[in-house]
Amino acid sequence: MRILFLTHSFNSLTQRLYAELSARGHEVSIEFDINDAVAEQAVELFRPDLIVAPYLRRAIPECIWSRHVCLIVHPGIVGDRGPSALDWAIQEGEAEWGVTVLQAEAEMDAGPVWASAAFPMRRGSKASLYRNEATEAAAQALVEAVTKFAAGGKPTPLAESRGRGRLRPLMRQADRAIDWRRDSSETILRKIDAADGFPGVADELFGEPCHLFDAWPEAIVSRGDTPPGAIIGRRETALLRATADGAVWIGHAKRKDGVKLPATVAFAEESAKLPELPLDGWWAASYATWQDIRYEEAAIGENAVGFLHFDFYNGAMGTAQCGRLRAAFEWARSRTTRVLVLMGGADFWSNGIHLNLIEQAEGDNCGPADESWANINAIDDLAEAILRCDDKLTVAAVRGNAGAGGCFLARAADQVWVRDGVMLNPHYKNMGNLYGSEFWTYLLPPRVGAEGAAAIMRQRLPMTARQAVAQGFYDACLAGDHAAFRVDVARRAAELVAAPDFETTLRDKRTRRAADEAAKPLAAWRAEELDRMRRNFYGFDPSYHVARWHFVRKTPASWTPRHLARHRDLGWKIPD
Ligand code: COA
Numbered sequence: 065m066r067i068l069f070l071t072h073s074f075n076s077l078t079q080r081l082y083a084e085l086s087a088r089g090h091e092v093s094i095e096f097d098i099n100d101a102v103a104e105q106a107v108e109l110f111r112p113d114l115i116v117a118p119y120l121r122r123a124i125p126e127c128i129w130s131r132h133v134c135l136i137v138h139p140g141i142v143g144d145r146g147p148s149a150l151d152w153a154i155q156e157g158e159a160e161w162g163v164t165v166l167q168a169e170a171e172m173d174a175g176p177v178w179a180s181a182a183f184p185m186r187r188g189s190k191a192s193l194y195r196n197e198a199t200e201a202a203a204q205a206l207v208e209a210v211t212k213f214a215a216g217g218k219p220t221p222l223a224e225s226r227g228r229g230r231l232r233p234l235m236r237q238a239d240r241a242i243d244w245r246r247d248s249s250e251t252i253l254r255k256i257d258a259a260d261g262f263p264g265v266a267d268e269l270f271g272e273p274c275h276l277f278d279a280w281p282e283a284i285v286s287r288g289d290t291p292p293g294a295i296i297g298r299r300e301t302a303l304l305r306a307t308a309d310g311a312v313w314i315g316h317a318k319r320k321d322g323v324k325l326p327a328t329v330a331f332a333e334e335s336a337k338l339p340e341l342p343l344d345g346w347w348a349a350s351y352a353t354w355q356d357i358r359y360e361e362a363a364i365g366e367n368a369v370g371f372l373h374f375d376f377y378n379g380a381m382g383t384a385q386c387g388r389l390r391a392a393f394e395w396a397r398s399r400t401t402r403v404l405v406l407m408g409g410a411d412f413w414s415n416g417i418h419l420n421l422i423e424q425a426e427g428d429n430c431g432p433a434d435e436s437w438a439n440i441n442a443i444d445d446l447a448e449a450i451l452r453c454d455d456k457l458t459v460a461a462v463r464g465n466a467g468a469g470g471c472f473l474a475r476a477a478d479q480v481w482v483r484d485g486v487m488l489n490p491h492y493k494n495m496g497n498l499y500g501s502e503f504w505t506y507l508l509p510p511r512v513g514a515e516g517a518a519a520i521m522r523q524r525l526p527m528t529a530r531q532a533v534a535q536g537f538y539d540a541c542l543a544g545d546h547a548a549f550r551v552d553v554a555r556r557a558a559e560l561v562a563a564p565d566f567e568t569t570l571r572d573k574r575t576r577r578a579a580d581e582a583a584k585p586l587a588a589w590r591a592e593e594l595d596r597m598r599r600n601f602y603g604f605d606p607s608y609h610v611a612r613w614h615f616v617r618k619t620p621a622s623w624t625p626r627h628l629a630r631h632r633d634l635g636w637k638i639p640d
Contacts, residue, residue: 065090065091065112065113065114065210065214066090066091066093066110066111066112066113066114066638067085067090067091067092067093067112067113067114067115067116067210068092068093068094068095068106068107068110068112068114068115068116068631069081069082069092069093069094069095069115069116069117069118070095070097070103070106070115070116070117070120070124070128070134071094071095071096071097071117071118071119071120072096072097072119072120072121072620073096073119073621074094074096074628075119076195076199076465076487077118077119077137077194077195077198077199077202078094078118078119079487079489079526080199080202080203080485080487080528081116081118081137081202081203081206082094082526083487083526083528083531084203084206084207085116085206085207085210087528088207088210090210091630093106093110093112093628093629093630093631094624094628094629094630095110095624095629095631096621096623096624097120097121097122098620098621098622098623098624100125100127103124103125103128104125104127104128106624106629106631106632107128107132109631109632109636110631110638111638112132114132114133114135114210114213115128115132115133115134115135116134116135116137116206116210117134117135117136117137117168118137118202118206119137120136121147123168123172124136124168126170129167129168129169133167133213134167134168135165135166135167135168135178135206135209135210135213136165136166136167136168136173136175137163137165137202137205137206138163138164138165138166138173139163139194139198139202140153140161140162140163140164140173140229141160141161141162141164141180141182141227141228141229142162142164142177142180142222142225142226142227142228142229143222143225143227143228143229143230144164144173144227144229144230144232145172145173145174145229145230145231145232146172146173146231146232146233146234147234148232148233148234148235149232150190150193150194150198150258151190151235151258151259152232152235152258153185154185154190154193154254154257154258155235155239155240155254155255155258157254158185159184159185160182160183160184160185161182161183161185161193161197161198162180162181162182162183162201163180163181163183163198163201163202163205164177164179164180164205164227164229165177165178165179165180165202165205165206165208165209166178166219166222167219174222175219175222176218176219176220176221176222176225177219177220177221177222177225177227178205178208178209178212178213178219179205179206179208179209179212180205180227181200181201181202181204181205181208182201183197183198183200183201184197185197187253187257188257189256189257189260189261189277189278190257190258190259190260190261191260191261191262191411192410192411195411195464195465196410196411196546199485200485200544203485235258237263237265237266240255240258240259240265240266241255241265241266241267242255242256242265242267242276244292244293244305244306244307244308245292245293245308246292246308247307247308248307248308248309248310249281249282249307249308249309249310249311249312252279252307252312253279253280253281253312256276256277256278256279256312256314257279259275259276259277260277260278260279261277261324261378263275264276264277264317264318264324265277269295269303269314269317269327269330269331269334270295270331270334272319272320272331273319273320274317274318274319274320274330274331275317275318275324276314276316276317277314277315277316277317277318277324277377278302278314278315278316278327278377279312279313279314279315280302280312280313280315280352280353280354281312281313281352281353282304282310282311282312282313282352282353282354283351283352283353284351284353285304285310285311285341285353286310286311287306287307287310287311290306291306292306292307292308293305293306293307294306295338296311296338296339296341297338297339297340297341298327298328298335298338298339298340298341299313299340299341299342299343299354300328300356300388301315301326301327301328301329301356301385302314302315302326302327302328302354302356303327303328303331303335303338304341304354313353313354314327315327315354315377316330316377317330317331318330319331322424323420323423323424323616323617324420324616325420325421325424326377326382326421329421329424343355345395346358346359346372346392346395346396347359347360348360348373356374356375356376356385357372357373357374357375357388357389357392358372358373358375359371359372359373359392359395359396360373361399361401362554362557362558364557364558364561364562365562367401367402367403367561367562368399368400368401368402368561369401369402369403369404369405369554369557369558369560369561370396370399370401370403370404370405371404371405371407372392372393372396372404372405372406372407373407373408373409374389374392374406374407374408374409374414375408375409375410375411376409376412376414378411378412378415379408379409379411379412379413379414379415379416379464379465379466379467379470380415380416380417380418380419380420380421381414381415381416381417381418381439381443381470382417382418382421382439382442383418383421383435383438383439383442384442385418386439386442386443386445386446387442387445389446390442390445390446390449393406393446393449393450393453394449397453397455397456401456401561402456402457402561402566402570403456403457403458403459403557403560403561404453404456404457404458404459405458405459405460405461405553405557406450406458406459406460406461406474406477407461407463407553408460408461408462408463408464408466408474409464410463410464410546411464411465412464412465412466412467412470413460413462413463413464413465413466413470413474413486414466414467414469414470414471414473414474415465415466415467415468415469415470416443416467416468416469416470416473416502417436417439417440417443417468417469418439419495419612419615419616420616421435421439422435422436422439422612423612423613423616432609432612433601433602433609436597436600436601436608437597437598437601437602440469440501440594440597441594443469443473443501443502444501444502444503444590444593444594446473447472447473447476447502447503448476448503448586448590450473450476450477451476451503451577451586452577452586454570454573454574454577455570456570457478457479457560457566457569457570457573458476458477458478458479459477459478459479459480459481459553459556459557459560460473460474460475460476460477460479460480460481461481461549461553462474462480462481462482462483462486462488462529462538463483463486463546463549463550463553464483464486465486465487465488465489466486466488466489466490467488467489467490468489468490468491468492468494468495468498468500469492469500469501469502469504471488471489471490472490472500472502472503472504472507472508473502474538475504475507475508475511475537475538476502476503476507478573479539479540479560480537480538480539480540481538481539481540481541481542481552481553481556482529482532482533482538482540482541482542483529483541483542483543483544483546483549484529484530484541484542484543484544485528485529485544486528486529487526487527487528488526488527488528488529488532489526489527490520490527490532490537491520491521491522491523491524491525492521493521493522493524494524494611494625495608495611495612495615496600496606496607496608496609496610496611496612497600497605497607497608497611498597498600498608499593499596499597499599499600500521500593500597501590501593501594501597502593503586503589503590503593504517504593505517505589505592505593506580506584506586506589508520508537511535511536511537512535512536512537516535516536520535520537523627524625524627525627529541540556542556
């Protein structure tokens with residue numbers, strides 16, 4: 065079928081649904097929801113058999129839904145209606161939630177139901193639940209709905225579908241407000257989770273209004289004499305704040321008219337005066353706390369495997385974070401393990417350089433161009449450290465999505481194992497035609513060929529985990545379920561470390577690296593890439609700075625990129 069996606073943006077959920085339907089042979093084209101006239105024009109051009117709205121912020125115009133079947137992907141259980149579905153589910157502690165695919169009609173979210181899928185809730189931010197459980201459920205329900213539609217099936221009227229959901233209003237800041245004197249840590253975590261990544265909880269830090277994001281529990285620090293609501297201390301980029309019954313960590317904040325930033329950067333002067341609350345080295349703490357980089361080890365017979373986790377908010381890796389991660393990597397190298405697994409974070413493995421930190425960089429000799437330069441060098445240093453690791457085998461275990469430089473940073477490891485369902489965006493051009501670095505020019509062609517590499521960069525389309533492995537970009541696609549993926553990774557790492565030919569494999573790796581270095585040193589690959597990046601950052605073409613400005617401020621799209629809106633291709637014709 066020809067399926068038109070009408071969507072607010074090409075976010076990870078939309079990408080996943082696009083991949084699922086394309087893989088089933090459907091021709092999918094995308095139009096961003098700019099205004100009614102543009103949507104009508106897209107329908108006219110593409111003449112779709114079916115319209116799908118994976119992520120819309122307003123109603124589909126009547127002239128479209130009255131003439132075409134339009135399927136809405138609603139992140140709520142059957143019967144749930146309203147724009148804050150997941151927000152309410154988290155804040156009210158629902159044990160189970162779901163996604164419903166319903167048909168658009170005059171009343172929002174009240175059309176007949178084509179399919180639905182349920183999932184158990186867990187503690188986590190709205191964005192995390194959306195990217196993981198809700199995305200899996202949406203993929204399952206949409207495929208079911210599309211299959212049913214193709215077979216001439218009919219949806220079930222909402223009144224007959226016996227859902228327990230109900231109409232909920234938009235969640236307002238008054239519903240989200242934290243009462244620091246009375247609210248327990250658990251209540252505060254839930255409120256911030258329900259508002260994360262957008263819109264955050266309107267609150268204050270150091271007497272300044274701001275929005276709070278990225279909350280973490282703290283199990284052992286009690287608030288002592290500190291009154292609830294006061295800041296106890298800081299750790300790297302996070303602030304510890306007293307609650308009525310303990311304390312919680314606040315990882316990110318957005319000041320009025322500012323962009324979302326690590327909390328200690330958003331309030332740099334104030335945070336600098338706070339006591340630092342360090343952890344003891346890189347070892348994973350045995351209790352709940354804020355720890356962005358943590359190391360674990362598993363003994364396998366006489367050998368051991370190291371697991372290095374780096375859970376950076378939104379997968380964005382700033383200059384200091386790259387530096388700390390490199391220090392942690394070098395420390396992990398000094399352990400007597402034979403295999404080191406780079407685990408990334410649960411939601412993202414890495415999305416490359418930190419565009420928000422770059423955007424806010426200011427001062428003498430330190431504007432966004434300088435910070436971009438510092439950041440790309442810091443991430444390249446990290447990639448180079450991984451590439452030069454010659455006494456262990458390294459594995460990147462990509463369990464969360466990865467984008468741009470993050471995809472190539474993973475490739476710096478000897479093996480890349482990716483969780484089924486992960487969405488990858490291994491290209492840079494969407495960010496104002498960035499050339500990219502992280503040694504992609506060295507790493508990509510041997511895996512996918514020179515033409516394959518050029519195609520990946522040129523197409524600017526997402527890649528599924530399976531496609532990445534089929535193309536040879538990554539090495540293995542493992543279980544889709546997070547827990548099963550971790551078990552799979554541990555099992556494979558154990559096999560790797562215990563393999564009888566381990567020493568030969570390691571020797572081959574050294575030989576290959578030495579031959580590569582003799583043919584063309586890493587320094588030369590890096591210098592060539594950075595030469596192009598320097599032009600992106602400091603040259604007269606401001607595309608990257610403009611694209612970044614819009615990206616961090618989330619400027620709504622004013623047109624759909626041509627590589628997504630295939631119906632707008634000049635040569636595109638409705639097939640006979
Ligand atoms: N720096 C800072 N923030 C980033 C980021 C980066 N490199 N990549 C993603 N984010 C943030 C987004 O702004 C968004 O923030 P929010 O919490 O305020 O909503 C959040 O991460 C999730 O991103 P989103 O775009 O909604 O996620 P997605 O899963 O739908 O899309 C990508 C993933 C990778 C396609 C998209 O985020 C992207 O293009 N990122 C930029 C990658 C890049 O160009 N990096 C620089 C070159 S190395």
